[in-house]
Amino acid sequence: MKNTLDPLEPKADKATVRRHNLSLVLRAVHDEGETTRAAVAARVGLTRAAVSSLVEQLLGSGFLTESGKTFSGQAGRPGTALRVARTGAAGLGVEINIDYVSVCVVDLAGTDRVRLTEHLDNRDVPPAEVLGRAARIAARTLDSAAEQQLRPAGARLALPGLVSGGTVRQAPNLGWSRVAAEELFGRALAAVRPDTGTLPVGSENEANAAALAELWFGDGPADRARARNFLYVSGEIGVGGAVVVDGELLRGAHGFAGEVGHVVADAAGPRCRCGSRGCLEQYAGQTALLRDAGVGADAGGAGVAELERRAAAGDARALAALERAGRMLGLVLSGVVNLLDPEAVVLGGIYRGLVPWLAPAADGELTARVVSGLWTAGSGRLRGSSWSGDAARGAAALVVRDVIADPAGYAERDGAR
Amino acid sequence: MKNTLDPLEPKADKATVRRHNLSLVLRAVHDEGETTRAAVAARVGLTRAAVSSLVEQLLGSGFLTESGKTFSGQAGRPGTALRVARTGAAGLGVEINIDYVSVCVVDLAGTDRVRLTEHLDNRDVPPAEVLGRAARIAARTLDSAAEQQLRPAGARLALPGLVSGGTVRQAPNLGWSRVAAEELFGRALAAVRPDTGTLPVGSENEANAAALAELWFGDGPADRARARNFLYVSGEIGVGGAVVVDGELLRGAHGFAGEVGHVVADAAGPRCRCGSRGCLEQYAGQTALLRDAGVGADAGGAGVAELERRAAAGDARALAALERAGRMLGLVLSGVVNLLDPEAVVLGGIYRGLVPWLAPAADGELTARVVSGLWTAGSGRLRGSSWSGDAARGAAALVVRDVIADPAGYAERDGAR
Incomplete structure (x- = not known):
């Protein structure tokens, strides 16, 4: 049972309250991008006078800047425009x-x-x-x-x-x-x-x-709000992952949650560096992808660019490797979706550029395996990360x-x- | 970024505050089991006089009872003992x-x-x-x-x-x-x-x-606090699941999280009623367990009791069926642990009584497949639910x-x- 209201902090002293309110005001300006004292006061629920005093301190310490031009926001009279400092x-x-x-x-x-x-x-x-x-x-x-x-x-x-x-x-x-x-x-x-x-x-x-960057800076589709519940999958030589629930990282009991690369795709599969067998990484990691595509597993970033080039040119072996990796990704992701019911699965790292070839096979597995017909092929719930989704x-x-x-x-x- | 302090609700009126504080006081008594007005005041941060007034209202409405005997708690002078009403x-x-x-x-x-x-x-x-x-x-x-x-x-x-x-x-x-x-x-x-x-x-x-009952009423091991981060797996004809994070259910974007029974254990396995193939349920659900043990898949609750009896008697087919189900459980649970890093995995429903035979094989898979050696065989992180963990x-x-x-x-x- 969660409290929605807390008792009115009887022991908070004035200095603590001011310190807290400085953060509230700075955050309000940060989140709005450009705003006025009046709009900040309306947003944080403090008086205009209190906000003005806090803003002065933040200007003096160099956290905020103000410009002479006026700005007409939604919340009242125009005023001097406040922004967070760029220095x-x-x-x-x-x-x-x-x-x-x-x-x-x-x-x-x-x-x-x-x-x-x-x-x-x-x-x-x-x-x-x-x-x-x-x-x-x-x-x-x-x-x-x-x-x-x-x-x-x-x-x-x-x-x-x-x-x-x-x-x-x-x-x-x-x-x-x-x-x-x-x-x-x-x-x-x-x-x-x-x-x-x-x-x-x-x-x-x-x-x-990277998941936090996607959460904070990623461009969601224009027609809906940015996802606040998603799995982020980072394709690199390893396959990393992060679970975001209600706009917060799910860290787990020891801080080690998110290891989707070591979810088993095939119990009897090849040995993984983690000690297990048949981990997703063995099928959809960069090394496996480049090897299966015949690019040379140690070609690194240049190899990934070469794989993209070959796939775009219709090279059969590259397409088959991407199809297989996509299928294994979809297989494991169907389990994650059944378990966590996220709004979206975001593919980052090397997957970002490979989405056109990975996604169809992955989407097919998801559509076939997510319970209750909740996953519809081509729904856009499986998508590449924005360019902002960067670690x-x-x-x-x-x-x-x-x-x-x-x-x-x-x-x-x-x-x- | 999460606020830890909120601005002091300037708009909450007195009636709203009183209504809220009634709940705070009732909850404090509920959580303590037996307590005094003074201890409640100390816990919720309200004055003794305010708590007394709220307690009178809760007594009058029949939510609380008080007994004449005094009770010496940790938080000050003895007083009349308060408890939540049992009627x-x-x-x-x-x-x-x-x-x-x-x-x-x-x-x-x-x-x-x-x-x-x-x-x-x-x-x-x-x-x-x-x-x-x-x-x-x-x-x-x-x-x-x-x-x-x-x-x-x-x-x-x-x-x-x-x-x-x-x-x-x-x-x-x-x-x-x-x-x-x-x-x-x-x-x-x-x-x-x-x-x-x-x-x-x-x-x-x-x-x-069932997971909430386990969270609220389950008896954790005496030597440590009850888990607040766990996966609950409910073995029935279907295999259900629930994810508890920081003492709250993880519900997912549509409210459908927790479907561990439909995480794929073997991509090419038998067709499941959900439409997918090789779901955990097909190997570790009650029907599969009873069938593999030769008990008769439709024997229901009596069949589970018979399976327990045979396992306890050392029946080879029953033991093999439980070992196989335990292995498939462990395989899927290793993915869940890699993804969510819970403190514990709690086996409920029919699994509760079958833990002695399911757990060794499941624990073996978990030990082999959880990354970083974080899962130690016999650590107690895989355990049967308490008898309180009931839907x-x-x-x-x-x-x-x-x-x-x-x-x-x-x-x-x-x-x-």
């Missing part, structure tokens, strides 16, 4: 995947402002070396960000494995086991950029980060969300640095 | 399953006070006839409840199928499709008990209801929870009847 506090997102590292800096509005991606093979390279290289890429990204007057409020790593408590418990495709990724990255970044020595570093599963951007946005949740706390920490 | 408002739960109907009445404390179960075959019987029979069983149960001074505040049906908006969209094992179950049951009950003509009737999937009780408790969530609203409706 100052920013998020640093660092995706370390099997065959690339991608780093981005997003501003308070969540916009991707700087991006640096390097394609390289991180398999069987010592973790400290991979994280050191990622730190050097991050440092170069921060140099560009600094020229745009953006200062990182924190860094968030996005990693293809089970991440918990600052550690990668297991990332089979990287060959990592119990790697203290946050600490190693933080130390390596401080070595090349001493001013980042106190920067908070966090970490997140890459599919989780580095999601990771960076998590940092920004933390700032918005407590701007006063960030200002204090920033002042101390 | 008055009650919940009526009606489980209609494939081969039985079970009806119970629970009091405000959630205690199962009256229970009437009839074993009968509901397959291929017209839905109106099944619901009419259930109504007659419910009427007899209400007669017993009335002798204990319990009055139903509402009825909740628990049904083995996809339930939404008062209708059973599909219950393949009953052969039901688009049955207006709430309306048919309400009308049939009013025909035999005219005083129930205005009784609100709701409906719920049976596995969901009729869960359905009845849902009615009681509604009363506790708004006692003033119930008192008004009850007065109008």
